[in-house]
Structure formats: structure tokens, C-alpha cells
Amino acid sequence: xxxxxxxxxxxxxxxxxxxxxxxxxxxxxxxxxxxxxxxxxxxxxxxxxxxxxxxxxxxxxxxxxxxxxxxxxxxxxxxxxxxxxxxxxxxxxxxxxxxxxxxxxxxxx
Amino acid sequence: xxxxxxxxxxxxxxxxxxxxxxxxxxxxxxxxxxxxxxxxxxxxxxxxxxxxxxxxxxxxxxxxxxxxxxxxxxxxxxxxxxxxxxxxxxxxxxxxxxxxxxxxxxxxxxxx
Numbered sequence: 100x101x102x103x104x105x106x107x108x109x110x111x112x113x114x115x116x117x118x119x120x121x122x123x124x125x126x127x128x129x130x131x132x133x134x135x136x137x138x139x140x141x142x143x144x145x146x147x148x149x150x151x152x153x154x155x156x157x158x159x160x161x162x163x164x165x166x167x168x169x170x171x172x173x174x175x176x177x178x179x180x181x182x183x184x185x186x187x188x189x190x191x192x193x194x195x196x197x198x199x200x201x202x203x204x205x206x207x208x
Numbered sequence: 209x210x211x212x213x214x215x216x217x218x219x220x221x222x223x224x225x226x227x228x229x230x231x232x233x234x235x236x237x238x239x240x241x242x243x244x245x246x247x248x249x250x251x252x253x254x255x256x257x258x259x260x261x262x263x264x265x266x267x268x269x270x271x272x273x274x275x276x277x278x279x280x281x282x283x284x285x286x287x288x289x290x291x292x293x294x295x296x297x298x299x300x301x302x303x304x305x306x307x308x309x310x311x312x313x314x315x316x317x318x319x320x
Contacts, residue, residue: 103251139217141297141312142252189251197242197299197308199251 102126105190105200112180112207120175120203122190128198131173132157132191133165135184136202142189148173180207210235212300214311221318227288229314231298232280238300241274241281246295246313255296256283288318 104123112118122131132147134157144157148167162184164176177184185207190200211234221227231241239260244252258265258272258281265272271284281300285292298311 139312141214142310196254196257197244197252199244199253201251202249 103190103192103198103200105188105203107203108201109204110206112177112205114181114207116180117176117178118180118205119177120188120190120205122173122175122192122200124171124173124190124192124198126192126198127170128192128194129170130192130194131167133163133173133175134189134191135159135186136189137186145175145188180205182207210238210300210302210307210309212298212309212311214298214314216314217312218315219317221288221316223288223290223318223320225288227283227285227292227316227318229283229296229298229316230280231282231300231311232278233300233309234279235300235302236276236279237302240301241272242299242301242308243272243283244297244299246297248294252297285316288316290318290320292316293318 106121129150133145134142143159146165148154151170154165166174188203191197214231242257245255246252256270256272258274269286274281295313295315297313299308301308
């Protein structure tokens with residue numbers, strides 16, 4: 100039982116490049132979320148999904164897109180990466196309770 | 209929207225001492241208050257939670273207290289150990305999963 104798995108764990112991008120972060124869960128949760136964590140800022144919600152085929156904006160959605168084509172997967176995309184998107188990204192699943200992945204450390208140079 | 213304030217941002221204690229982290233929330237309708245521990249290089253993990261119909265909850269060396277009137281809740285760790293060193297996050301929610309609002313975290317250091 101892997102729980103919540105994020106790939107990749109680390110990535111360095113050049114400004115303007117694109118990439119997709121994958122979150123996969125095997126807990127059959129309806130709700131999935133993407134957060135970013137920055138020093139002194141805590142966890143800020145980027146986008147979330149309440150079920151397969153649905154997505155919604157969170158607190159800091161600009162510069163990101165998401166898709167939930169399958170219930171078990173939630174993808175976070177950066178179309179044109181900017182240095183301000185350097186952060187640690189966490190996927191979360193669960194309704195009121197929260198189960199987090201191990202994080203993806205992204206650096207945009 | 210809900211605003212969760214967490215204090216202190218850093219806390220250093222000697223092994224064996226107690227540690228207390230406090231959070232305040234703004235929305236009186238919030239009814240679920242979890243605490244998460246985040247170790248270096250890992251995602252946050254739930255360590256204890258409390259709902260608004262309870263004033264205190266204990267789990268071994270960890271306890272959480274809730275004061276609904278004052279709208280604050282606290283995490284208490286007794287007999288601290290070096291492995292308790294981590295970042296701790298509080299959160300508040302009111303039956304809206306995506307509205308789990310987090311505090312900014314407390315970095316706890318337990319020195320031997």
C-alpha cells in the first residue's frame with residue numbers, strides 16, 4: 100500500500116520550460132489537492148479536485164494547471180516555469196483528514 | 209475566509225521538557241482541528257486531531273486542547289525527545305475538505 104506517491108522527487112527547470120508533476124493515490128479518495136510550501140508561508144493551496152473529471156482553483160492558482168482524468172491521479176502542470184515557482188510541492192488526498200505525499204522539490208533557474 | 213495564526217514560529221526546548229504550540233482561528237464555524245508533524249524531507253503527517261465537541265484529547269505524550277469561546281487550540285508535547293524535532297502545523301476546517309486552512313508552522317528543536 101503506497102498511499103500517496105509523487106513523481107518526480109526533485110527537478111531543476113530553466114525559465115520558460117514546462118513540466119508535469121504526478122500524484123498517484125491508492126486509497127480511493129475522491130478529494131485530491133496540490134499545495135506549495137515556501138519558507139515562512141506554510142502550505143498554500145494551488146488547485147484541488149473533488150472527483151474524477153473535476154478541478155477547482157485554490158488560493159494561488161496562477162501559472163499552474165491541473166487535470167484529473169483518472170480518480171487515482173492528479174496532475175499539476177507548469178506551462179512556462181518562472182523562478183517564483185521554485186518551491187516544494189505537496190499532493191494531498193482525503194476529505195477532512197489529510198494524507199500527503201513526500202513532496203517534489205522544484206527549482207526554476 | 210478562515211485565518212489560522214500559529215505561534216511561536218520557532219521553539220527550542222531541552223530534552224525532557226514540555227513544548228506548547230498555540231493556534232488561533234477566526235471562523236467560529238470551524239469544527240475540526242488537526243495537527244501535523246513534518247520531518248525533514250517528508251510530507252506532513254497527522255499526529256492528533258480534535259473536533260469541536262471535545263475540549264481535550266490525549267495520545268501518549270501528545271495532547272491537544274480546544275477553547276471554542278476564545279477560538280484557540282494548542283498542542284502539548286510532554287517529555288520531549290530529540291526525535292520530536294520537526295515542523296508542526298495546525299489547521300482548522302468547517303466540514304469543507306478543501307477549506308483545511310493551515311497555520312504557517314512551528315519549527316521545534318529538542319536538544320539533548
